[in-house]
Amino acid sequence: MDGEDLIFAEDTFPSLADFPCLSSPSPSTLHAKNTILSPCSSTSSSSSCWSFLQVPYGGRAADVQQQPAEAASSSEFSPDGLDILGDIDLLDLSIDPWEPCSLFHAGESSTAVDNGSVAIVDRAMQPCQVAEEASSEGHGEGVQQRQQLEDTSSEEPARVFLDWLRSNKDSISAEDLRSIKLKRATIECADRRLGRTKHGRMQLLKLILTWVQNSHLLRKRHRPTSSDDHQPRPFRNNCNNSTADQNPAPWNPNSTDPSAGATHPSLLAAYGIANGEMSYHGATAPYPYPHSCGTSSVVVNSQPFSPTLDFVDPTAGPWSSQLASALPSMVPPQYSGRYANQFVGHPMYHQGQHVPGLASATKEARKKRMARQRRLASLHHHRNHQNQHHLQHAQPHLGSTEGAARNWVFWTNSSSSSHQRNHMAETQTPPPAAQPQQMSPHGAASTSEKRQGWKGEKNLKFLLQKVLKQSDVGSLGRIVLPKKEAETHLPELGARDGISIPMEDIGTSQVWNMRYRFWPNNKSRMYLLENTGDFVRSNGLQEGDFIVIYSDVKCGKYMIRGVKVRQPVEAGAPSGMNAEKKAHRRRNGLEKTGGADKMRGNSIIHGDASPSVHG
DNA sequence: AGTACATGCAGGTCC
């Protein structure tokens, strides 16, 4: 990496003031020499460029490790300390074949290996600090958002880092990590903006990790590939791209490939690589990796934003929302407000570019979070009992083990459960319906969300999914639900009138009161979700899109999201045929339903379901 | 043959 590269633009952070929770109340200057970001060793700008994962005290981790007592004894945040990772060597890494220690080769002057543990001591991480910060914060919104951040801040940085390492061990090498460098000014700016607090460090750590991940992916995408990367991607689109696009070569940080950039792109541009074309309208974005269809919607350093992007989860937890806050300039103005947070991790603007309407966007996001919190609190109170009952019926036909193994998907931002989260995610098995590897929404959720660490505020259990038919998105306002899944995961219905189920739209947090019922049909039943018209319209769902229904294990409520999966409408193409005309043709026998046009049940045929443009 | 499900459509209700 070239030392001149600016990973974090200084003006990446100015708008943080819009998010009080991210603004440091007492800006101070960071002493770069004492951060975990140590000077680059190779470039002419070494004095202003710092290598991630290198260590304070002049750069040798061993030196750090020799001072744990001193570090631990520090009772207050040291102005000299900006250790992001905390005390990693507390963690047992022995079970992980990709141990972080392997990141650091013995003999390298800037590595941090000592008997298999990474010893980057967090001298500043004092429990009292968070409390002090919390008490010194304002009230109202600030407090509320602060609480959100506290959840994140309570995470051990080391754990977060290790989780991240594990999640990316297949794609990001030790060499990659070693090559990460941060410009001093960036760190100083981050220090000022994010605060030299636990929050700030966590923020910075996450920003860096996210950037690394995305930057790495960008390089992968831009790089001509070999076939040696067969690591399964958690969720690939099925665009008719070259194999190279889907099997990018390992990232070579020393590459001189101009397309990959011999130098790191700016952070913002780096975020741009995450631009996928998965249309995920107003819903969540559990897809951890970009899904470019060859024609990437990202053009680094030129046209930064493609309108085809609509991808990121606005309801994602503090991590992403903080990223959105910390990197507000990533939000294109046309997507401010409701969709502002959807561009978390998908910056569209480069350093130095300012986004009009940014303040309104961040305020909007803040409002939404607050509203969501209020709703959650309320719903939790009112529905907990009721839904406990529902959930007890959720899997009447499954043994507890089988049910858990099949369908549990966890998100949590709980610090204490991050490790557990990974464990749970790794042990779960997607249901049969999710076996299709590419476009299964459930597979997307379970695989990618766990890899990306998508941190919704809930523990969501996948219940069912349904590819929407014309009749589902028509004017009837009812969606036929797959019988087996409905009977398995939704409350048992005694009367045909069914029951009313409030469904919270994950994308908008709006609660839709839907009716779950059945019709007698051929000595059997057809299960329906009624009053879905508004939901469908508000999400712009059309035939071929799908819905996914979850239950929130914590609150016991039901949650729904609509996922748009469509190709751009092309004149004359069957997929572009007007739905009504299509239906009309069918009605008149001009077009027979069947064959590839038929998608039964939960199966998602991916032929024309590649993620793309919508609305 | 049995099942699931997409949707046609008849009958009722509303404006």
Added chain:
DNA sequence: GACCTGCATGTACTA
């Protein structure tokens, strides 16, 4: 007449 409700039927798929 438009819309709603709910049943019936046709089709695809599976055992």
